[in-house]
Amino acid sequence: MLDAVKRRIRTWRDQGRFIPFVRLVYFVHRCVRDIRHLVCLPFAMRQMRALEARPGTQALVSLAFDRFLGVIRPLQVRAEGLALLNVLKEAPLRRILEIGTADGGTLFLFCRMATDDAQIISMDLPGGRFGGGYPAWKTRLYDAFALPGQRLELLRVDSHDAAALDDVLGLLGGEELDFLFIDGDHTHAGVRQDFEMYGPLVRDGGLIAFHDIAEHPARAAGDAHRFWAEMKSQYRVEEFVESWEQGYGIGLIRKGLICGSAPGGDALHTDD
Numbered sequence: 001m002l003d004a005v006k007r008r009i010r011t012w013r014d015q016g017r018f019i020p021f022v023r024l025v026y027f028v029h030r031c032v033r034d035i036r037h038l039v040c041l042p043f044a045m046r047q048m049r050a051l052e053a054r055p056g057t058q059a060l061v062s063l064a065f066d067r068f069l070g071v072i073r074p075l076q077v078r079a080e081g082l083a084l085l086n087v088l089k090e091a092p093l094r095r096i097l098e099i100g101t102a103d104g105g106t107l108f109l110f111c112r113m114a115t116d117d118a119q120i121i122s123m124d125l126p127g128g129r130f131g132g133g134y135p136a137w138k139t140r141l142y143d144a145f146a147l148p149g150q151r152l153e154l155l156r157v158d159s160h161d162a163a164a165l166d167d168v169l170g171l172l173g174g175e176e177l178d179f180l181f182i183d184g185d186h187t188h189a190g191v192r193q194d195f196e197m198y199g200p201l202v203r204d205g206g207l208i209a210f211h212d213i214a215e216h217p218a219r220a221a222g223d224a225h226r227f228w229a230e231m232k233s234q235y236r237v238e239e240f241v242e243s244w245e246q247g248y249g250i251g252l253i254r255k256g257l258i259c260g261s262a263p264g265g266d267a268l269h270t271d272d
């Protein structure tokens, strides 16, 4: 019942109908959520500080989804997130860029998958579409994701601004990325722009993952899946999709591996 109401309001938003009402609903929803997260923050921080540094991928995913009073729950399908981590664990991740921090769920996972001396950059546009960003007071919690030798940089910017790219280039100081996660603006044009701006910063053989590669039945606004269809015709891809009917899904390419150059896969790797 509640899901049906949510779906209906999302559809109205995407269709531009009942705009004042839809805006009010989203505003109230965000306020209630932020107040809940603010109240939970001290408890979540305490749990974060008491964590084992590097649990296995299965345990890590359970932590992100089920602990911290739900404050950092990733905006992902659990099995898809786990499948991605099981690929990431094979690669040394020294430099990571995430576009789309939101509640910090995937950022937490990536910090714990990265090397002890990693540099992790995560950007989000305050009030951005497809999640709405995060209030500044949450950076305290996000800062606690990083392990002692890691460097975490949180940029509250529009990834499509040239200044955001300059910020990233400045932070990287000439080094290349091992992993880029594109999960910000979920429109075809938005994903393409993120890929064109930040893809060149990834080293040859480095990983680039995209969220929302499967068409979402109830979401008219996000058409990231159309960009993914284009990627599939050019690159050797791996797809982590629990159900194509459900939507969402994570797509992965390895920079430099174009179509036909190496075996890919379409299975969910859920082993720990």
Ligand SMILES: C[S@@+](CC[C@H](N)C(=O)[O-])C[C@H]1O[C@@H](n2cnc3c(N)ncnc32)[C@H](O)[C@@H]1O
Pocket (backbone or CB within 6 Å): 073, 074, 075, 076, 099, 100, 101, 102, 103, 104, 105, 106, 107, 123, 124, 125, 126, 127, 128, 129, 130, 131, 132, 133, 134, 157, 158, 159, 160, 183, 184, 185, 186
């Ligand atoms: C789907 S959420 C990210 C979810 C997060 N990666 C996770 O799994 O927990 C998308 C986020 O991207 C942000 N966003 C949208 N457009 C953006 C842009 N142009 N630049 C930076 N962030 C953007 C939104 O504010 C939102 O918080």
